[in-house]
Amino acid sequence: MSSHFNYEIDEKNLRVKLKGMSYPYKEDAWKQFEAYSETFKSSYKKPTLPNFNLNINRNVILPVVFGAVIILFSMLLFNFVSIKNKPGEKAEKQKVAEPKITPPEIKIVPVKKEEDKKELITQDTATVITTPTVAVVIPTVQTNTVAVVPVNTVAATPTVAAPIGQWTTLEDGQIYESPNINSKVIGNASGGRTFNILEETNYFIKITYDKSGNTGYFRKAFASKNGSSSGTVSNTGGRKKNRKAEAMESISVPAALPTGSGSDEKEPELR
Amino acid sequence: MTIPELIQGLHKNDMEVKKYLFETYYGKLLAIVTRYSKSQAQAAEIFNVAFQNCLQKLSQQKNNQQLDIDSFLEKEIIKESISYIKNIRSEYYVASTVYATGKDNKNYDLFEPNELIDYYTIDNEVLIRSLHQLVPSQRLIFNLHVIEGYSIEESAQLLEASEQTVKSNLEKARFNLQKNIEKCLKQSKYEQSF
Numbered sequence: 001m002s003s004h005f006n007y008e009i010d011e012k013n014l015r016v017k018l019k020g021m022s023y024p025y026k027e028d029a030w031k032q033f034e035a036y037s038e039t040f041k042s043s044y045k046k047p048t049l050p051n052f053n054l055n056i057n058r059n060v061i062l063p064v065v066f067g068a069v070i071i072l073f074s075m076l077l078f079n080f081v082s083i084k085n086k087p088g089e090k091a092e093k094q095k096v097a098e099p100k101i102t103p104p105e106i107k108i109v110p111v112k113k114e115e116d117k118k119e120l121i122t123q124d125t126a127t128v129i130t131t132p133t134v135a136v137v138i139p140t141v142q143t144n145t146v147a148v149v150p151v152n153t154v155a156a157t158p159t160v161a162a163p164i165g166q167w168t169t170l171e172d173g174q175i176y177e178s179p180n181i182n183s184k185v186i187g188n189a190s191g192g193r194t195f196n197i198l199e200e201t202n203y204f205i206k207i208t209y210d211k212s213g214n215t216g217y218f219r220k221a222f223a224s225k226n227g228s229s230s231g232t233v234s235n236t237g238g239r240k241k242n243r244k245a246e247a248m249e250s251i252s253v254p255a256a257l258p259t260g261s262g263s264d265e266k267e268p269e270l271r
Numbered sequence: 272m273t274i275p276e277l278i279q280g281l282h283k284n285d286m287e288v289k290k291y292l293f294e295t296y297y298g299k300l301l302a303i304v305t306r307y308s309k310s311q312a313q314a315a316e317i318f319n320v321a322f323q324n325c326l327q328k329l330s331q332q333k334n335n336q337q338l339d340i341d342s343f344l345e346k347e348i349i350k351e352s353i354s355y356i357k358n359i360r361s362e363y364y365v366a367s368t369v370y371a372t373g374k375d376n377k378n379y380d381l382f383e384p385n386e387l388i389d390y391y392t393i394d395n396e397v398l399i400r401s402l403h404q405l406v407p408s409q410r411l412i413f414n415l416h417v418i419e420g421y422s423i424e425e426s427a428q429l430l431e432a433s434e435q436t437v438k439s440n441l442e443k444a445r446f447n448l449q450k451n452i453e454k455c456l457k458q459s460k461y462e463q464s465f
Contacts, residue, residue: 007445009452011417014398018306018418021395022298029301029315030293036319037289057428 166226167205168194173223175216179204186216194226274338281330289326296341300348306414307352309403321351349419353429356407393452397459401451409444412437417445 175187179201187209189195195218199206204217272280272291280288301318308314325347332338402410408430415426416437427437 007449009445009449015418015420017395018302018398021302021305021399023301023305025294025297029297029318030290032315033293033319033322034286037323040323041284058431059433 164200165197166194167197167207167218167220167223168192168226169218169223171222173219175207175209175218176204177216179206179217181219183217186214189218191222195223274340277340278330278332281326292326293322296344300344303345303348304352305399306402306418307349307356307411309407309410317352317355320355321348324351349415350429353411353415356411357430359407393456397452397455400455401448404451404454405444405447409440409447412440413444413448416441 169189169191171191173189173191174185175189177184177186189207189209195205195207195209197205197207198215201217203220205220205223206215207218208215272288277288277292300322301314304318304321305311305314308317325344328347329340329343332343402413405413411430412426415421415429416423421429423434423437423441427434430437432440
């Protein structure tokens with residue numbers, strides 16, 4: 001359109017003129033309208049639902065529709081991608097993280113009656129064990145009176161479990177409180193004595209050394225198992241290694257042991 | 272007749288009430304419809320449909336003594352006319368894409384320089400004829416904004432178009448209307464000469 005267009009119409013005047021216009025009434029027009037309304041009645045059905053006239057501009061509808069679509073897709077994405085952990089999962093994780101500490105189970109084996117213990121008497125035993133005790137592993141019955149100094153030779157207390165074996169001392173040796181040569185010496189055992197052992201470790205055997213039932217640990221190096229010619233650890237060649245191993249047996253902290261000759265009786269010092 | 276009586280009569284589909292309203296508002300409403308249509312025949316057709324719908328809407332109004340039937344019927348008939356013309360998709364769609372065809376000359380030289388047009392003395396018939404020659408979209412916006420007094424925003428809302436579209440159509444309507452008036456005047460003068 002030309003930019004030099006001169007608009008010369010007086011719009012106010014035009015408005016007044018056209019708004020004031022009116023046409024005369026015609027009967028023909030009424031008849032036409034009447035005919036039309038009759039046809040309209042027959043074809044028109046009353047709406048059952050109320051007619052809502054929402055004069056919504058398309059400039060409003062389009063952004064609303066697009067916004068709704070975007071929100072819908074974002075909700076679908078959030079459902080697939082778990083951004084937040086559920087509170088129940090957190091609690092479960094905490095429960096799983098906490099380590100379960102259960103107290104160690106202490107099994108207490110019931111003590112058998114005195115009548116049953118008569119069956120447990122070994123061949124070498126002369127006396128019958130009478131007093132009942134709770135056996136830890138294996139019960140043994142003392143055969144002879146042991147010359148143990150300074151402990152009194154008292155008949156050993158009876159045990160319940162069956163002996164795992166008999167050992168004979170090869171030479172005089174010390175009896176320790178625990179299976180460690182650095183532990184307290186509670187007695188001595190002379191050579192040539194036979195014991196029914198209560199417990200066996202790698203380098204020690206647990207024996208009852210007096211009649212009162214006191215137990216102690218004797219080194220395997222100075223004893224031999226009955227039935228075996230050489231014994232498991234009585235070889236002189238292995239004594240060097242055994243002493244070190246015996247010292248190491250009860251040491252929890254690893255330490256370098258001296259590699260000296262094993263002939264001397266020196267005990268390795270704990271570091 | 273009071274307003275509640277009229278509404279009740281319309282509810283009952285009383286033809287006397289309808290006739291009363293038809294006689295009362297026929298001339299004014301037909302003039303409005305004529306401005307929006309492209310011909311007298313189309314105006315008559317639009318009037319029947321629009322008036323029937325207006326009466327139906329009036330019957331749905333609550334019994335309100337303060338209801339102004341004149342303004343109510345005028346607004347409703349304008350809306351019905353616009354919806355009727357917009358529903359003629361072939362005409363309306365083509366009309367929206369038509370651009371004002373004006374000469375590319377800088378000077379507006381449709382008439383001879385010594386001849387002036389007195390727009391104050393233009394006949395209503397010429398004005399109506401000039402309006403009928405406009406394309407539907409331009410005719411609608413010119414009627415709404417210039418004659419009825421609706422703002423650009425209100426006109427855009429009624430026509431369901433953007434304000435930019437309304438403004439451009441209005442500009443084209445003004446240009447084309449002036450051109451049409453001058454053509455009509457020229458033609459009428461030519462006819463009078465015979």
